[in-house]
Amino acid sequence: MSTSINLVSRRNFVTQLGLGLAGILAGCNGSSQPKRILVRSSWQTVNIGDIAHTPGLLRIIETYLPDVEVYLWASKLDNGVDRLLATSFPKLKIIDGEKALQQAFKTCDFLLHGSGASLVAERDVVRWYQETGKPYGFYGITFPPQKSHKTNPEPADVLAKSVGVLSKADFVFFRDSKSLAFAKELGCTCPVMQFGPDAAFACDLRDDDLALSFLSEHGLEAGKYLCCIPRLRYTAFWGIPSMNGTKDEIKHARNEEMKEHDHAPLREAIVKIVQQTDLKVLICPEDQTQMQVGKEMLYDKLPDEVRTRVVWRPDYWLTGEAISTYVRSVGLFGNEMHSPIFCVGHGVPAIVCRWAEQTTKGYMWEDIGLGDWLFDLDDESQVQLVVPKVLEMAKNPEEFKAKALKASETVKDKQEETMVILAEALK
Secondary structure, X not given: OOHHHHHOOHHHHHHHHOOOHHHHHHHHOOOOOOOEEEEEEOOOOOEHHHHHHHHHHHHHHHHHOOOOEEEEEEOOOOOOHHHHHHHHOOOOEEOOOHHHHHHHHXXXXXXXXXXXXXXXXXXXXXXXXXXXXXXXXXXXXXXXXXXXOOOOOOOHHHHHHXXXXXXXXXXXXXXXXXXXXXXXXXXXXXXXXXXXXXHHHHOOOOOHHHHHHHHHHOOOXXXXXXXXXOOOOOOOHHHOHHHOOOOOHHHHHHHHHHHHHHHHHHHHHHHHHHHHOOOEEEEOOOEOOHHHHHHHHOHHHOOHHHHOOEEEOOOOOOHHHHHHHHOOOOEEEEOOOHHHHHHHXXXXXXXXXXXXXXXXXXHHHHHOOOHHHEEEOOOHHHHHHHXXXXXXXXXXXXXXXXXXXXXXXXXXXXXXHHHHHHHHHHO
């Protein structure tokens, strides 16, 4: 499969090469035995973004390759996520234990590494290849992860090993173009390397009952509120009991150093929204550490007269309830990435703030035509632009929604293109 497909639209590509998905699937199903994919994903459940990677990828595969059998090799499926997946994808086969995994190694034709902040399961991909010799690919990853605000890079030998794993893949879809450029710079020789959106864009989990109950309880009406997501420079996983982590004093110090700087523009935007529009604001979390951050850095510091039109969510939620809440909002702004992904995936505007401690994933906004909705908080000239852009979104909802819908269509075009490539690999 030529990498030149990223130079033309998905529709032109399919037409020019005569590779309509129906034709490719006919090739996949030439034998009586269905093709089987082993999906390596589901990294953790304390973050609704990580939860969403798996159902997003499963939905894409189900939509475009409905006759393919899918097995899930998960890292974590607690907090009710296992039941959620079983309900949403009744044909999914979830691997339970080493014996079942060994059987999946025998029966599956292809391993697909799901979206993530890096080659999250690199060791498992290597194991698959060494034990089976069968092909594999990566779907919507960032490469490599950013290690610290001091920008200490991955050791050269670690990067070289990762490049070797990437080079042996049938394809690698990077979720941001900076990761793609970096892999090429390091000499990655995978035959198909291109931008491929984070699978979470396709996550369509919904829990309308929970969302509507919360919204009603707090006087939030559809089309009458914005959502705001707080975030510290580093996720304080050590504060989540289930993670059993040791406190990282260096990261904690950096969080304390930057938390006022990073939340001041969000707080100012909330004040301006309340003062200049009739909208309310919901402060909500993406991971289990952010309820407290939102209260400390946003809600508690608001003027009393502003706080009357601001709702702080004290509890963590799962992806379905979050999406059901976001789609009823005017839009979202904040310091996170996957809640914005959910929003744009459903045609809802979302403004993203980022910084050096995060991976380059935020730059995917440039790749889907939303570069002017992305702000680097390490650049003071960009910090000054956050509040005006949030206010513009609040005051021009239809214009912003149209732009979000256009970006969503760009993502869907890319998703179909990735499935054309996956179908070819399965042949």
